Amino acid sequence: MENNRKAWLVVFSGLGVNLTLGVLYSWGIISAALIDDFNWTATQIQIPYVLASAVFALTMIPGGKLQDRFGPKPVLFVSSLLAGIGFIFSGMNLTVAGLTFFFGFVFGLAMGFVYSSPTPAAVKWFHPDHRGLISGIVVSGFGLAPVYIAPLTSSLIAMFGLPTALVILGVLFFLIVFSLTFLISNPSDGVEKVKLKKKPRRTHRLATKDYSLSEMMKTPQFYILWTMFFFGTFAGLLIIGQMSKIGLEQASISNGFLLVVVYAIFNFIGRVTWGTISDYIGRTATPSLCLPFRLSYTSFSVHSPTLLLC
Template sequence: MSESTRSTTAGVSARDGRAAGRAPNRWVILVCAILVQLSIGSVYAWSVFAKALQSEEAFGWSKAKAAVPFSVVLGMIFIGSFVGGRLQDRRGPRVVAMVGGVIYSIGVIMASFATNADMFWLLVLGYGVIGGFGLGMVYIVPIAMLQKWFPDKPGLITGLAVAGFGFGAVITAPVGQALIDNSPSQPTRAFLWLGIAYLVALLIGTTFFANPPAGAAATATTEAADDDKAVDAVSGERDFAVDEALRTPQWYLLTLILTMSVTAGISLIAVAAGSATDIAGYSKTAAASLVGILAVFNGGGRILWGWLSDMVGKMPAFLGILGIQAVCLLLIPHASNTALFAVLAALIYTCYGGAFGTMPSTAGKFFGVKNVGAIYGLMLVGWSIGGVIGPLLIASLIGDSKSYTRGFTIIGIITIVAMVIPLITRKPHHGAGAAAGTHRAGADRGAGAAH
């Protein structure tokens, strides 16, 4: 590193030190990001509420109808993450995440007023549309922010960041079931207390969000470039603009990988409590507890696969993620033994979470971290597509006749076919999609000579 760069970095660090109250060290920010993700990750406990809504004691809805609010949430995540990803580059991570957290909490609280079967629209509007939009705004912020703070270990750190999202149901599933049991005829009342708790946690966590000083980020990136694994940090492949990334086939291939992984995993997550009861004979309370335990694997998978992807490579990791899910989906409708069901479900949850732990750093590796919030935010359309298709497809395939074998087998076969995608996906060539950027002209000419 040059003396002038060190001097500049020291000056920036000094200024940042004077603003320490506003910009704490990166480990404090990581802890706060995990707290925030824990709050919004409660969405993965939906199967507990879905099962309660289907009860004749409550609203008596069909599986398909009970899946709609969850599908709408996941459908709105893309819109929220797109808005949040673009806004955080202009307004900073704190204000965007805080606004998104307030919107999400309001949506959940609104859902608590849908106290009878005729108020389906309010549950969809509050929990689904408003809550989903706010969730998307919050979700994308820590992912983009932490890649800037930790350019030296992107897979592991983004895995940790989104692990909190996976762990969210660990708390919400048993707490939600306890709240439902207090008012079984109106299970939506649980959302009032949950929404208030989310609001408090989100306001506390997002208060500490901040981007690193520009000099500090540049220093970390330069130091990382000394490692042979980070040689592309100084190549023309880095820092694609959003429109440049969208002109590459790689963006669409990565989005398709995410879509297929989400479709596979969410098909179990959406009906986890009911499947545990109907296939393996779990009681209602045991099924709710299982959903909470499985959330540990959802969260743990994000860390595990994020770390593994740094070791073995991104596409081999996605090949494993899709392959394991496919095999387990084919086996799980035949798992009448409670332990076997739990093991297969845990593997699916681990791989489902793994895609979210691996894809942000993959996007950063392919397109650079400068605009990764907006680029990955757009890629989350795959989450929304899979999140809408998966629950509705599995609910329609299972039907009132509880045809779990047909449902999981069809989705398992689709996932096997999807394993082709990582095999044909490669990083963009030097300067791909960036020919129009004059600031990349030199890199483009160098890349052309190299090829």
């Protein structure tokens, strides 16, 4: 029973960490303020965002490697510092160069390290039968974050202005991630894996071999999956960065954060749902079903929110 409680504490602490740092999906609110209040151009607002997305993606692999070597706590501690520094100094340097470095690079680095740390720790506590479900729960926080971050950011900007709002968010992010860091750990050697009462009735076989990094990179499946996720993620990020303005121009939604919130809810549902589905039908079949939905919402996301489930 104690082992179960600890396992679920790690899962929901990881969920909390991702809830905090899912602010990337609320860039549309920040970018709208930059355009309206600071006369940034549409091109300028994309520079910090694109860099943050690129750094986020590129640093997940080294972040995961550091987590394997040192455990999740040191990596998350450094991430909390980077997240705080990135937002606080973005508020103090509200220029294209300032946001490009502090939001794009520093905060992007924090996201990459954070995203690659809680999920492996949580998965290690559970039987492989439940890997999809547990991963889905932990990473769903990243998708759900805009539900509160979007209106919070909008309110802070309205009350204090964008520079102060970014500083306040930086302090909050640091304190929350730093506190949750102490609750996330890998299980000790020999600890029995947690099995949920309802075991998935698999239509696939579990993998019988754990591949090393070099072995993985020699398989064609790795490059196929990487390509699928690259284009799927890129399609989504193109929409996210302009979502507030898209809602206003295409659907006459005056409160820009409302569309961000709708996106976040379906993003959350999709992460948990597809993670659970993968426990039943396999890791190979699931992306094949999900990717067509993922790519199609670039054209229809404003009018068909159900396509946001991937």
